[in-house]
Amino acid sequence: MDNLLAPLGASSHLDEANRVRLQDGLREAAEALETPYDMMIRFLNAGRQLSMIKIGYDLDIFTTLADGEPKSVEQLAAHKGADPLLMSRVLRFLSANRLIAETSKDVFAGNQSTKSLSDPRIQGGLLHAFHISVPAYQALPEYLEENKYQNITGGQCAWHKSANTDLEFFPWAKQNPKILRYFQQLMSVPREGSWLDVIPFVDPSVPAVGDADADRTVFVDIGGNIGHQSARLLAKHPNLGGKIILQDLEETVQRAPKIEGVEFMVHDFFKEQPVKGAKYYYLRAILHDWEDDKAADILRNIIPAMAEDSQILIDDLALPNTGVHWWSTCIDMQMYIMHGAMERTVDQWHSLLDKAGLKVVEIRTYSPVMRNSVIVAVPK
Known part of the structure; x- marks a missing residue:
């Protein structure tokens, strides 16, 4: 495999579009070589891998091997008091699935997958x-x-x-x-790309943002959990004028660590937005948790608070109307099984926003394959 990929350079140097295109092409090529039996085996193994990874976590295999130093079956088994024979069978499965590396008889070490799994x-x-x-x-x-x-x-x-x-x-x-x-x-796993790359927080053409009045709220992070995105915003724009307010339910706000420069506020987004006249009202991965009726209610609750130049920023997947990537379809079904909700296509976003009394100004996509995007919306 290293010889196959060597001319292409390290995967870390490829952008999302080229990296995913290469991965999908290699998978399609491998599947084209399959017999019906091969395909059956692939799906059977897919149903077993996560359980074996769970066992790897229970036995501390990935964290123990993440340093790259080879360790014997006996060493790994002794760590948890496991039967060495059983441990060897677990390790053999993980190695055969390229999640760890077998260096010699009954000796194993970590590889790139091991380091990722130990995160x-x-x-x-x-x-x-x-x-x-x-x-x-x-x-x-x-x-x-x-x-x-x-x-x-x-x-x-x-x-x-x-x-x-x-x-x-x-x-x-x-x-x-x-x-x-x-x-x-x-x-907390970082997404591909950054929404901050497509929002001009420091832009001379937008004085309400770049030179904001210190008393004005620039950014309201609605349902912002413990503040990951507000912290990222401040890290990128430490001299940003105006207030940054993070809103979530009381139990979340109470346990959130303080962030210098961010004001925490208890708010239920099914109630009217209390912060009036902010420049940006930001919802990250919120609306995909809700069916259209509830999602429209969340959006309607923001509109009365908006100033003439206010915008709603919806940070979510904006799927193409055709040709959706397989991973995006997985996330869509995850929303269905967990919340009865969905990842929306571009047409479905237009429909939802219209229902809420809003219109799409533009969709700024910051990851071209998965379609992580910021949908910019204003009242109709």
Whole structure:
């Protein structure tokens, strides 16, 4: 594989479009060589890998091998008091799937995948998938059959069936701190590209932003959790004039670490926006959690607060109307099984905003394949 990729340079030097195009091309080429039996084996193994990764986490395999130093089966087994024979079989599976490296008989070391798997953010994302997403997907076929294959879920999703609960995910997760921590780790994994690259916060042609009155609110981070994006904004524009306000529910605001230059405010986005006349009202990965009716309500609650030059910035996927990438379709189905919601196409965004009394000014895409975008909206 190294010889195959050498002429192309390191993958870290490729931009998203070229890197994903190369990955997809290699996958398609491999699939073109498959017999029906090969295809069956690929799907069978896909259903097993996450469970084996979970076992790798339980046995501290990835964190132990992440330093790159080879370690014997006996060393790895002793760390958790595991049976060396069983440990060798687990390690053999992980190595055969290129998640660790086998250096000699009964000796293993880390590789690039091992280092990634040892990242707490990646670990949180995969453990969230193991405990939450996979059981919900297992429940999905029966759930769809029971509900006669309808898109509108009526508030009950495949996840509710798999978890045997009537609670929505976030209230449920607050009662399950470990799962909530996995979700927060997942949400901290950086996306491809940066929304800050497409919003002109420092621009002489926009004096309300570049030379803002110190008393005016420049940025309202609605449902901003503990402030990752507000902190990124300040890191890029430390001398930004005006106020930055982060809003979320009381329990989130109470546990959020303080950020110099950011004001925290308790607010439920299903109620009218209390900050009047801000330049930007920002919603990151909020509306994809809600069906159109609820999403429109969230947007309508902002409109009365807007000044003449205010804009709503919706940081979400804006999928092409055709030819959606396979990973974006995975995220779309994740929204369905968890929330009865969806990732929206460009046409669907126009429709939603029209329903809310808004119009799309433009869509600024900052990751060309996955279509992470900022939809800029103003009242009609």
